[in-house]
Amino acid sequence: MLPGPRAVRALPLLLCLCLLAAGCGGGRPPAAAAERAVRQAVVHWSARPPGRLAGLPLEGWSYEVLSVRRDGPRASVRARLDYRLTGYDAAPAGGERELALAEDGGGWQVRSDRPAPGALPQLWDQGPVEAVRGERALVLGAAGRGDLAAVAAEADRAVPAVSAAWPRPWAGRVVVLVPGSLEAMAELLGRPADAYRGLGAVTTGRVGSAPAPADRVVVNPEGYAALSAEGRRVVLTHEATHVATRVATTATTPLWLSEGFADWAAYRGTPTTPAQGAPALAREVRRGALPAALPGTEAFAFGGDPQALARAYEGAWLACRLVADRWGEEALADLYGRAGREAWPTALEGSLGMDPDAFTRAWQEALRAQLG
Structure with a gap:
């Protein structure tokens, strides 16, 4: 049906409104x-x-x-x-x-x-940043700090120690962040400052990525400054080990194995004895309180009992030390790699030929012999 005269007169007005709604002349709104x-x-x-x-x-x-x-x-x-x-x-x-x-x-x-x-903020959100390059490390820190070159030198020494302990491909270099304070460190990591008080450094990065993600070793300037020269060496080697093993670390990797391997790499080649490196655990063993099981994930939570946290790290280190001493360093690296791909009982059987209960008993016997 043809439109009537009134409808015809309305058409130009309607057409104009449509064009305006579309952005005059048919352009974008x-x-x-x-x-x-x-x-x-x-x-x-x-x-x-x-x-x-x-x-x-x-x-x-x-x-x-x-x-x-x-x-x-x-x-x-x-x-x-x-x-x-x-x-x-x-x-x-x-x-x-x-x-x-x-x-x-x-x-x-x-x-x-x-x-x-x-x-989370970037380091430069907190103020000007200074870069110091080592042979194997890049240190980024709050401008004006006088310790960045020393941190770079220590990181340079840590990298070859890690490569000797982890005979698998990795980048062979690390990035270290040195914020201006403990509070600035906590801000970068998105947690309360008390969670990191007393710690020398931590490592950030995703788990199980290939190629390796952009890991960062983040130094707690207060905790790091309070360490001895040997303590600083151990801390940076430990954290650099996390960077090296990151691509082999997945959700199936027991946390005690990840932390224990990093401590083993840091103490490897040093004269540190079990009693010297595990004083908190030694006190418990001497009074007859032998751990019933390897440390669980919750045992490594920051901000709790510092002595309990120390015992968890020490027990994990001695478990990895046991594997390296009894089965060999290659077996320890193989166990770490398998644990990131397989269930723990399967990885343990494949690398060491034993089940979890037998391994726990062997670890307990080693603790009794070395610390008791």
Whole structure:
């Protein structure tokens, strides 16, 4: 049926309204065009790292825009930052960021860049960063610290010690972060400062990635400074071992094996005796309190009883020491690799030819003989 005269007169008005809704002349809607301009501004702005990072060996610096919220001449962007440290990172590091932009006569400009809500900060979010390069280590620390070169030298010594203990392919280099304080360290890791009080360092990174993820050894400047020279060597070798074994570590790897292997690598080749390296556990064994089982995951939680935590680490170290002494260092490395691929009983049978109960009894006998 043909439209009547009134309907015909309404058609031009309706057509005009449709064109306006579509963005006059058939173009993109104004909101979509503005969002596109915001995204383009982020691309242009992120083409090079900030000037305060000029001393860092960065590559692949880029922001992937995840969402845009616009409120008139202001916008908030959530983006994913990815970057690599040249020669050190096999996979990207980074995190989610929140960028604030403002529109002026010249277009959209980024005004601030900070960690997104719920995301961890980067070291440079805490202030200027200084880089010290060693032969096998890159140390990034709060600018003005006088200990970065010494940390780099110790890390350089730790790397070959790790390679000797872990005869498997790994990068053979580490990145060490030295924040300005214990509180700054805790902020980087997203936990309360008390969780790290008294510790020398920890290692970050995903588990079970291939290629190896961007691990970082994060130093507690207060705890590290309180250590002896030997203590600092042990701590950095322990943490560098976690970096080396990361690709072989999965959710099936017992935590005692991961921590014990790292301590074994740190003490390997030193004259440290079981009684010297495990004083807390030795006191328990001497009073007849022999552990009933290998340390569980909960035994390694930070922030609890420091003596219980010490006994867990010491028992794990002596378990790995037992394997290396009785079955050989290659058997220990093989056990570690199998434990990341197989159930623990299967890995133990394949590497040592025994079941978990028999291994626990052998460990207990070794504790009694070495510490009792």
